Amino acid sequence: MEGLALIVIIIAGVILFFTILYFIPVNLWITAQFSGVRVGLFELMFMRLRKVPPSIVVNSLITATKAGLDITTSDLETHYLAGGNVPTVIKALISADKANIRLTFKQATAIDLAGRDVFEAVQISVNPKVINTPEVAAVAADGIQLMAKARVTVRANIAQLVGGAGEETILARVGEGIVTSIGSAAMHTDVLENPDKISKLVLQRGLDAGTAFEILSIDIADVNVGENIGAKLQIDQANADLKVAEAKAEERRAMAVAEEQEMRAKSQEARAKVILAEADVPKALADAFRSGNLGVMDYYKMQNIQADTDMRESISGQGDSGKSSK
Structure with a gap:
């Protein structure tokens, strides 16, 4: 134990x-x-x-x-x-x-x-860091599209690391500055000849304000020519104007067809009234005979006048047709 x-x-x-x-x-x-x-x-x-x-x-x-x-x-x-x-x-x-x-x-x-x-x-504060931007597309004043890439050299800003924006904000601001710079160029050839103008204009905008970095330089690495956006927009506008014109022409044609149909309807209505009126003529003649207001001789004279009028219209119609055939 x-x-x-x-x-x-x-x-x-x-x-x-x-x-x-x-x-x-x-x-x-x-x-x-x-x-x-x-x-x-x-x-x-x-x-x-x-x-x-x-x-x-x-x-x-x-x-x-x-x-x-x-x-x-x-x-x-x-x-x-x-x-x-x-x-x-x-x-x-x-x-x-x-x-x-x-x-x-x-x-x-x-x-x-x-x-x-x-x-x-x-x-990064000791050895500056290079940030490559994605390809940024912008259009110059002459309508030609340009695609640019840039290299942004940054240094850490110790005082702004707490609460300061990161790399994404730097890339977004630089991209916006490139678009603005290219868009303000009168001709795309001006940008191709002097791409450093983009860098100078972008640097002047103070893009590193409120970020955790200090931009030391912005270098344009590559600039490529894209599509002719201005011509494309003009073509699209012309096609749109053509469609508007076609729509208006179709509207006018439809209105003309409607007016023609309305005129035909009115003409048929007038003919119907004439037929109705002609149907009342025999009744009026009969009433005139019974009342003594119209004699037999008066009726024959009226018939002769009507026949003479029809003959003149017939002769006149033949003359017109003969002239047209000649």
Whole structure:
């Protein structure tokens, strides 16, 4: 029984020893002491309790101290607990310090927490980045389409990294500037002869305002001639005018047909009235005979006059037809 109790005590002692080593990383403390970083054992233990990896904080603090940066363990712990990337921030601060770029710990942590790669931003500030724009199509005043590509050289603006617009905004603004510059050209040949005019006009617009970058230069990489948009629009307009004219002509023809049908209807109506009136003539003659207002001799005279009139009309019609045949 005494042997079993001794084994249990030894096992418990080993577990306790390794637990203490876990919560109090002595090796890390020794490394920090030899590196000139003053950090206590209990401070390392409290980091464990706060679920902060002591190795990340201490190693980053050693790196910062060797680089001559004035940063405390509390600063690094706070940034880690806020969800930041501590090693990246330290690398960015060291890189900025070596390049004589003003970057404080507060700025670096704010940029990191904003979701941007602060180390990459410092690198772009030191070594400018080239952004290639997609092909931008624009039409000059003479109606010729031009497709242009540009190379935009930018440098990170540290002061605008938090809240500043990104590359997409730069590309959109440069594309808009290219369209405006080409559209203001009187002839497309002017653009082909001097493409640098586009760069100068675009740079004058201050396109990097409110962005996380500073535009250093805009170079037109390629300009190609596209379609004759002006001629195409004129053809489309002519086709549209032709269709309008055809529609109006069809409307006039339909109105003419309607008027002709209306005239025919009126003519037929007039003929019907004449027939009705002629039907009343015999009745009127009979009434005149009965009332004594019309005698037999008067009737014969009227008949002779009517026959003479018909003969004259017949002769006149033959004469007209003879003349037309000649």
